[in-house]
Amino acid sequence: MTLKAFSEIRERAEARKGKAAIEERLKNYLSRSGSDIGSDDRLLAEMAKYIFSSGISWKVVESKWPGIEDAFLGFDPNLLNIQPDDFWHDLLSDKRIIRHGAKVQAIRRNAAFISDLAREHGSAMNFLLDWPSTDLVGLFEFLKKRGDRLGGHTGQYVLRAIGKENFVISRDVAACLREAGVAITGDGSGKAERKAIQAAFNEWAKETGLPMSHLSVIAAQSIDSH
Known part of the structure; x- marks a missing residue:
């Protein structure tokens, strides 16, 4: 089956949500550059x-966030990396944070991961932002292997949050891809399926000249997977 032209997908999204609403939504997904790029502590x-x-209300995290920032020393990777085991143990009884042992340890491991990237490439943030958009599935796999609890949608949403031009394989995006002729099943997490997804987005990017994040948002708005 031939891949559906993205112009058809955009027309469907605009018919469902309205052209003005789509354009307004895309403004939230502008790439960052220069002074807008955050430091490695913001990445962590x-x-x-x-x-x-993951698994709890976003509002709960937002309401506790100032205390979480304080408890984790502003998420400075280098500062966190020199903290003793007692520091991390004490966090598990700190009411300022969400006291989940595996998640706290994931942050500890990701602090080390970010510092390693910074030593290897100068800046972990810039390294991720500079990764070619034609191989985002390779970046997703890199985060999964080198980081902790960064597989699945988590890593994809982190990249979007830091301003990376990436797609997110949400349920709606996966449904759009299937309808457009991409041979995927389920959530599209298989290696071969992800290659097919990347190929589809690469083709759509050539067709439209749009960044991956915009293609992803429009695709998600074009269909209701529920």
Whole structure:
């Protein structure tokens, strides 16, 4: 089956949501550059936000966030990396945070991961932002292997939060891809399926000149998977 032209998908999204509403939504997904690019502590903070919010209400994380920032020393990776085991043990009884042992340890491991990337490439944030958009599925796999609890949608949403031009394989996006002719089943998490997803987005990017994040948002608005 030939891949459906993205112009058809956009027309369907605009018919469902309205052209003005789609354009307004896309403004939230502009790429960052220069002084807008955050430092590595903000990268770790975004990782922590999405790790903590997995399985619980986002509002709970937002309401506790100032205390979480304080408890984790502003998410400075280098500062966290020199904290003794007692510091991490004490966090598990700290009421300022969401006291989930595996998630706290994931933040500890991701602090080390970010510092390692910074030593290897100068800046972990810039390294991720510079990863070619034509191989986002390779970046998703990299985060899963090198990081902790960054597989699945978590890593994809972290990338979006830091301004990376990436797609998110949400349920609606997966439904759009299937309808457009991409051979995927379920959530599209298989290696071969992800290659097919990347190929589809690469083709749509060439067709439209749009960044991956915009293609992803429009695709999600074009269909109701529920």
